[in-house]
Amino acid sequence: MERKVKISVQNLSVFFGRHQALRGLSLDIAANRILGIIGPASSGKTSFLRALNRMNDLDPESRAEGRVLLDGADIYHPSQSAVQLRKRVGMVFALPMPLPMSIYDNVVYGPRLSGVRDRATLDEIVERTLTSAFLWDEVKDRLNLLALRLSGGQQQRLCLARTLAMDPEVVLLDEPCSGLDPISTARIEDALSVLKARYTIILVTNNTKQASRVADETAFFLMGDLVEMGETSQIFTVPKDQRTSDYVTGRFG
């Protein structure tokens, strides 16, 4: 398969105040593939994701240097709107965080913001995205339930559906399965494998097995540096860097 670059990160550094969380990373992210990002705690994985949809901007202390090209256009260019960017680059957070409203309203929140009002269209979006997130069968009879009443695993799948409902081009997932049981985890992984046909997916995970299961390519982050990136099979079998090898075999530290 030919490798089309969706996002090109060039020499990206992220600072929080005086603390540097990312140290000049460069990598190309392929369209319609799943990029897994692994690395120990506080290696900068979350900061990297949040740099891709400019959520870091919310922290007035934060600052990004370098370039992030989405389809060739720099998302940090002053003419670019962060709000428009976030509609193209959706994000699912580590902790499921449905908004305090019904399941239905959570899913259509994004489309409504974009001006979709037609009830039939919204209904169709709800069914399609909840089905993609493997949640439809569990909630189809109670779409008016307050989303906070769902179980943690269901909430996380709802957050995935809600992100898909915006019809983004890129989906960022930050440890989406960290609080979930193996069955919910399997469901989300299944969903991702199907969804990559339509979206570019970046999956941060603390679970190296998960990366080896679902990611097409894997990047290993350490202390704000990109140590190594390559095809998942290569990273897990013949890593080039000793540190990668130590990490994926669990001999780290």
Add this chain to the structure above:
Amino acid sequence: MQDTPNTPAQPKRPVRRVTGGVATWCRDQLARYVFLAVAFSATVSLLLIALFILKEGVPFIIKIGLKDFLFASEWDPSVGKFGIYPMIIASLWVTLGAMLIGAPLGVAGAIFLTQFVPRSVMRIIKPMIELLAGIPSVLYGFMGVMVLAPFIRNHFGGPGLSLLAGAIILGIMVLPTVISISVDAINAVPRTYLEGALALGATRWQSVHMVILKAARSGIIASVILAMGRAVGETMAVIMVVGNAVKIPHSALDSVRTLTANIALEMGYATGLHRQALFATGVVLFVVVMILNSLAMAAMKRKAGS
């Protein structure tokens, strides 16, 4: 309540700790009884005040009849006419007007402080606003008489000392209450809601009014109801700016007298039935404020529940 530290149920404690424990225990007990006594006397004195007002006022209401007291529109104690209807209307309008001014301004201020001002600035401004609540009401009234009333007289006509002046002054006076409680309510909304909405492509303003205000709604409502309670009960500033004529107002520029002003103005010389009538007015106020406070509590509880 709590287990004392050296009950015989814990024999394994080192001896040294036990001797230290006796002194601590005595001090704890002492503190407990002192606090208990203070809390008790505070509650009891409030209860006594309430009972006293009821004892003086309720027999009067029974004698005159609740309907004649609340809905007769003539108040002339010298000839035995005790209808407080004009004052009820005045209190309602002044309070409503104050809320129309104070609630939107206060909530807008709270949104501004929490969403569009850096945290560090808010940490300075919020205590300053709370200090405003401590300005004696006579000063608000003074400003009303010297600045606001002439302004109204010159630009809108009428006597100046009017329902409108009262509503504006009270609207300003309740701002600290509305702002401070609303800010707390908004700050209590999990930050994840804001991030969640923004990540879905909402603008800052969209996430504020569609998510944050919704989540903080009960706290904001409570702040407005509490402010209403303050406005109904405020006396000094109101007496100074509303003109105090006992009549049903026909426009916002009319001079009016509120329930609180009525009590304060006439208590100096009231005797007998007149005196009882003032206490009965107090009972009415008391009930209104109680209802408002209960509503506020209910609103806050609902937030904790959902």
